Structures are given as C-alpha cells and as structure tokens.
Amino acid sequence: MLSDGRVKFLAAKKRRRxxxxxxxxxxxxxxxxxxxxxxxxxxxxxxxxxxxxxILRTILNWQNNNxxxxxxxxxxxxxxxxxxxxxxxxxxAFVLWWSDVLxxxxxxxxxxxxxxxxxxxxxVIIIWVGAGMQAVIVMALAISLIVxxxxxxxxxxxxDPEFVKMAKTFGASRLQIFTKVxxxxxLSTLFNCLKINIGLSLVGVIAGEFLVxxxxxxxxxxxxxxxxQMDLVMTSVIILAVLAALLYRAVALLETAVMRAVRHR
Amino acid sequence: xxxxxRFDEVSLTYQADNGEVDALRDINFSVNEGELVxxxxxxxxxxxxxxxxxxxxxxxxxxxxxxxxxxVSGVLREVGYMLQKDSLxxxxxxxxxxxxGLEIRGLKENAQYVEHLLKSYGLWGFRDKxxxxxxxxxxxxxxxxxxxxxxxxxxxLDEAFSALDYQTRLVVADDVxxxxxxxxxxxxxxxxxxxxxxxxADRIIVLSKxxxxxSMDFPLKFETGDSxxxxxxxxxxxxxxxxxxxxxRLELGINVI
Ligand SMILES: Nc1ncnc2c1ncn2[C@@H]1O[C@H](COP(=O)(O)OP(=O)(O)O)[C@@H](O)[C@H]1O
Ligand SMILES: [Mg+2]
Numbered sequence: 001m002l003s004d005g006r007v008k009f010l011a012a013k014k015r016r017r018x019x020x021x022x023x024x025x026x027x028x029x030x031x032x033x034x035x036x037x038x039x040x041x042x043x044x045x046x047x048x049x050x051x052x053x054x055i056l057r058t059i060l061n062w063q064n065n066n067x068x069x070x071x072x073x074x075x076x077x078x079x080x081x082x083x084x085x086x087x088x089x090x091x092x093a094f095v096l097w098w099s100d101v102l103x104x105x106x107x108x109x110x111x112x113x114x115x116x117x118x119x120x121x122x123x124v125i126i127i128w129v130g131a132g133m134q135a136v137i138v139m140a141l142a143i144s145l146i147v148x149x150x151x152x153x154x155x156x157x158x159x160d161p162e163f164v165k166m167a168k169t170f171g172a173s174r175l176q177i178f179t180k181v182x183x184x185x186x187l188s189t190l191f192n193c194l195k196i197n198i199g200l201s202l203v204g205v206i207a208g209e210f211l212v213x214x215x216x217x218x219x220x221x222x223x224x225x226x227x228x229q230m231d232l233v234m235t236s237v238i239i240l241a242v243l244a245a246l247l248y249r250a251v252a253l254l255e256t257a258v259m260r261a262v263r264h265r
Numbered sequence: 266x267x268x269x270x271r272f273d274e275v276s277l278t279y280q281a282d283n284g285e286v287d288a289l290r291d292i293n294f295s296v297n298e299g300e301l302v303x304x305x306x307x308x309x310x311x312x313x314x315x316x317x318x319x320x321x322x323x324x325x326x327x328x329x330x331x332x333x334x335x336x337v338s339g340v341l342r343e344v345g346y347m348l349q350k351d352s353l354x355x356x357x358x359x360x361x362x363x364x365x366g367l368e369i370r371g372l373k374e375n376a377q378y379v380e381h382l383l384k385s386y387g388l389w390g391f392r393d394k395x396x397x398x399x400x401x402x403x404x405x406x407x408x409x410x411x412x413x414x415x416x417x418x419x420x421x422l423d424e425a426f427s428a429l430d431y432q433t434r435l436v437v438a439d440d441v442x443x444x445x446x447x448x449x450x451x452x453x454x455x456x457x458x459x460x461x462x463x464x465x466a467d468r469i470i471v472l473s474k475x476x477x478x479x480s481m482d483f484p485l486k487f488e489t490g491d492s493x494x495x496x497x498x499x500x501x502x503x504x505x506x507x508x509x510x511x512x513x514r515l516e517l518g519i520n521v522i
Contacts, residue, residue: 160352162348162350163352165348167369168340169320169345169346170340170369171369180368184354184356185354187356263356
C-alpha cells in the first residue's frame, strides 16, 4: 500500500514524463505540417526547400534511385572505418601504456594530430591509398583514431593503482596486469569512446564520399546538389540522421551486452 | 622453530624527484613459523614500505631480507599480501575475485582449496555475487581468502581494516585472527592503531618516526589466556592490555598535553 505522498509524487513524475514526450512528438509533427503547408501554399519554394510529401515519394521510389545501395555503402564504410579505428586505437594506446618513454615521446604529436582537422588530410589520403572506397574508409579511421588513442591511454594510466598493486603482489606480468586489471577496468571508458567514435566515423565517411565516391549517402547528397534535386538531398540527410541514431543505439546495445557478459564470469 | 622471515640490517632510501626520502633505517627482526607479529608505528614511518620490501615490490638500499631462508629479489610465492583496501575487482564475481591470484600464478589446481575456504568461512553462498553486493566485513574476508588461496607461508596485512567503520573493524579483526590461527599462518600485521596491534599478535614491534627504526620488540603475554588462542575482543579486557597500550603510547611519544 503506497502512502498518499508517494502516490502524489509518482503521479507528478509521470505527468512530467508524458509532457516531455508529447512535446517532443508535437515539435516533429508541427515542423512537418508547417513545412508541407507552407510549400503547398507557395510561401516557400519546394524546388529549393523540398517538401515532406516529395521526400516521402523519393523514399518510396527506392527501387529506381538505388537508395539501398547508397545506404549499404555508407553503412559498410562506416562500420569498417569505425572498427579499424577502434582496434588500432586500442592497440596504439596499449603500446604507449606499456612504454612510458614512448608515450612521452608521442605526446606532442598526439596533441597536434588531435587538434588538426582530419578532413584537411582528405586529398593526401586519396593520393596515398587511391581514389575509392579505401580512401573513404581511411578517412573514417583517421578521424576517430587519435581521440581513441588519447582517451584509452588516459584511462589505462588512471586505472586504480591499488588494483595494480594487488595484481603485482601475486607476481602478475605486465601483460597480465593489462588483461586482468587495466583493460577490464576501462571497459566503460572504451564504450564511451566508441559511442563518440561511431558519430565521428560517419562524419569521416560523408566527408570522404564528398571528395571521392560513386556511391553512398555522401555521394547522393553531392550529386543531388549538382543536379538541383533537393528532394534527393533532403531524403539523404534524413536517412543519414536515422542511420546515425541507429548506429549509436547499436553501440549502446553492444555495451549492455558486453558489460553483462563480463559480469557473468 | 622454523624462521619464516628475517630482516638483516635493512635500510631503504627512496629517490624522489624532490630529493631523497629515508624511509627505513637498520631494520633487524625475524618472524618464526606460526607467529603473528604486529608492527605499530605512526603514519609515514615506513610500514607500507617494510611490507613492500617483503613482497619484493621494492628493493632495499642496504641489507637483506630472507623469506623461508631465501633472499627476496622479486615477488615470492611464499608471500601473500593484503592491502589496505580490499581491492576486489567489481567486474568479477566473488569467486572470480578469489581465483585471481591462482589465475595469475597458474595454480588452477588450488581451486579445491578455494572451495574449502569459501565453504569454511561462509562465502560459498555468495560466490556468484559481486563485491558491491557484500558488506565491508564480507569483502575483507573475500580479500583474505584471495590471499590465502595461493597458500602463502607468510601473510602481510597492511592496515587491512582501516577502511572499515569501527564496529565492523572489531568484528573483522576477530574474524581474521581466527582464520589465521585455524589455517596456521604466520603474519606481519601492520597498523597505526595501538589497540588493534596488541589485540591481534603474539609479538609487537614498534617503529619510530621516519626514518623508521625498531624501537621496541617484545612478546605479548596475557593473564587471561595464551596469545595463541586468546581472541582479539577478549584481550581488550585483560589487565595487561592497558599496560601494553601505555608502554607503546609512551614509546611513540603520545602524551596528554
Ligand atoms: N615511492 C615513493 N617515493 C618516494 N617516497 C615515498 C614513496 N613511497 C613512500 N614514500 C615516503 O616514504 C615514507 C614512508 O612511507 P610509507 O611506507 O607509506 O609509510 P606508512 O605506511 O608507515 O604510512 C613516507 O614519508 C612517504 O612519503
Ligand atoms: Mg601505509
């Protein structure tokens, strides 16, 4: 049996939740309705601004405009670039954790590389690895690599020293200290990093596709802009937004699954 | 009686960025098999350093340390170390935690012994729980079992109860004393708490302020029982307890102002 105060408290809490959700959905619907209405009334030019109905038509017309291929290409490039960036980043962070001298030597380079806008490397990357999907993937990798190295190295170095000492008292080797203490200690750091990286990788992929590509959502956006098909551009942007959100969710789900698996040992 | 630990003219000076720190000077003492020795001294006198030397985590600047007759140069299998914090890994179950030392040392065959320890000391039912689900006292027990699992000849306890609240501390001290006695272990128990030191040991070593030197080294004898069997809580009622307490207090220069 709940007390009166508790009932009131819970009801107020629920009202707030409903209010927030309703507002969120209303904003979306209102924007779409306003956009559609203004376009139909001729207040805004749907040739330049596009229009929800036309975007919907573009999506339904997926067989003719090859949308699945473009989505697939962007998805593939993002996953590969993201995975390689994470693996390479963790590996480099591991090496730098292992050797304090190396870490000190690398420090200024990391700082500069981190500050450098990786997009500026686009033309260089194209010349080095060739114009094509590989350049896009390297772009995605480059954009997430340095942050991963810095974040993970920082995490590795800041693992609880008492845990490390405890492992040492059992005669743990450096590799054992890493696998049994340092790495598991930093699992949540890793996933925080991955959640940021998935977005960054997508930025790298789109930027890469802007520069070189014959397929992908980035390509579609550039192409749509060149032939003045704003419907195609807007459709691609919206699909990109959905893709970004889904990829983020996927990483979050992976985190939950991994955390649960690790705790069940 | 077999000698388990011996310090032979040991000194240690730390080389820090801002100069040298003399932590320990000319330390001599030994511990026999089955003996519990309390080392009492003020904060910063080098107690943790002394244990780190035995554990092979740091090397002495001068002198030698012997464990079971072997000179310490690196981590020895004969030594088990219990830190101030229980340092249970929160991503592992209790069972996963107590197995850690065995995993590191590749001693999976001791698993049976771990099972025996968990069962004897009431943690078997908690083996699948995570550290955050256990009370402070239970966690300390798990940490002790993790240390005992590798079957060390000598245990080092570094202020192992100081992270606990006072009530729990009294109970856990009793608990650990009984476990150490039942498992017939030798131990060096380090503490800045005079009463705790007296309540747990057969012998007391007092360290002076930094650089730490041995300023007292004497066996404990009680009127109401033998130090080998008289449990910590009961000792506090012994008439000699207060006398030991005052002797050490005066030696450490803690006076009423
Ligand atoms: N790694 C180190 N480098 C330099 N000085 C240290 C180091 N570890 C401890 N010390 C110093 O040595 C002295 C003894 O430390 P410690 O053994 O931790 O004392 P206690 O455990 O008795 O409090 C302290 O003054 C401490 O600051
Ligand atoms: Mg200490």
